[in-house]
Amino acid sequence: AQSVTQPDIHITVSEGASLELRCNYSYGATPYLFWYVQSPGQGLQLLLKYFSGDTLVQGIKGFEAEFKRSQSSFNLRKPSVHWSDAAEYFCAVGAWGSARQLTFGSGTQLTVLP
Amino acid sequence: EAQVTQNPRYLITVTGKKLTVTCSQNMNHEYMSWYRQDPGLGLRQIYYSMNVEVTDKGDVPEGYKVSRKEKRNFPLILESPSPNQTSLYFCASTRASGTEAFFGQGTRLTVV
Secondary structure, eight states, X not given: OOEEEOOOSEEEEETTSOXXXXXXXXXXXXXXXXXXXXXXXXOEEEEEEEOSSOSEEXXXXXXXXXXXXXXTEEEEEESSOOGGGOEEEEEEEEGGGSSSSEEEOOOEEEEXXX | OOOXXXXXXXXXXXXXXXXXXXXXXXXXXXXXXXXXXXXXXXXXEXXXXXXXXXXXXXXXXXXXXXXXXXXXXXXXXXXSOOGGGOEEEEEEEEOTTOSOOEEOOOEEEEEO
16 A cells, blocks of 8 residues: 655745655655645646656746655655745645545645744 | 635534534546544544545544545534544545645534
8 A cells, every 4th residue: 555754744944945755655666756735725736747868857936846766755845935935835645646645744844934 | 727726714513413514526537535633643544535425434434424525525524523523624635646636725613
C-alpha cells in the first residue's frame, strides 16, 4: 500500500524568504504525485502534479517541486514567499497511475511572518 | 463552470440521527470519491465509485454508506452518526484515466 509522509507539521517563514516543504512517499511502482493547498475555510486547490518526464515540475502561484526517485521525495519549493501563501499544504500519491484514489500526507501548516 | 458541489457546507447533528451529504459534479466524470479530513491525519478516502452502481470501500469506510444511481451524483450517508464522525468531508471527481481530482468545497460536520 502506498503512503506519504510530511515530516514538518508546522513551518514558519518570513515574507520574501524561500520555502521548502518536504514530502516522502512509498509506492511500489512509478508514483503519480501531487501537491495541494488548502487556504483557511477553503477546499483543495491543485498546485502541481508529476506523472513522468522532467523531474522538476512547475505549478501555479510560483511553486515548483522536484521528484527524486532515489530519495523517494517530492519536495515543494518557492523562491520568495508571499503572505497570501499562508495555508496548509498536502502532498499526495495516486494509485493506479491516476488521481482516482489519492493517499495524502498529514499536511504542513505554513505561517508567513510580515 | 466545471465544479463539484457539496451540500450542506456546515451541519450540526445529534448522535444517531441519519443524515445525507450530497455531492454533484458537472464534468461527466466516471470516478467519484469521498474523503474525510482530520487534524494531523490529512485526508483519508472513505468510499469511491468507478461508475454508476459500482462502489467500493476506501481506507475508512466504517459507519458510512454511499450510492451511485446517477453518474453526476454521489451522496454520502451516515445512518447513525457518532461523535467520532465529526470531521471535514470532501467529495472529489475525476475521469477514469484522470490526472487531476476535482474537489468540492467541503462539508464540516459536527455530531454532538
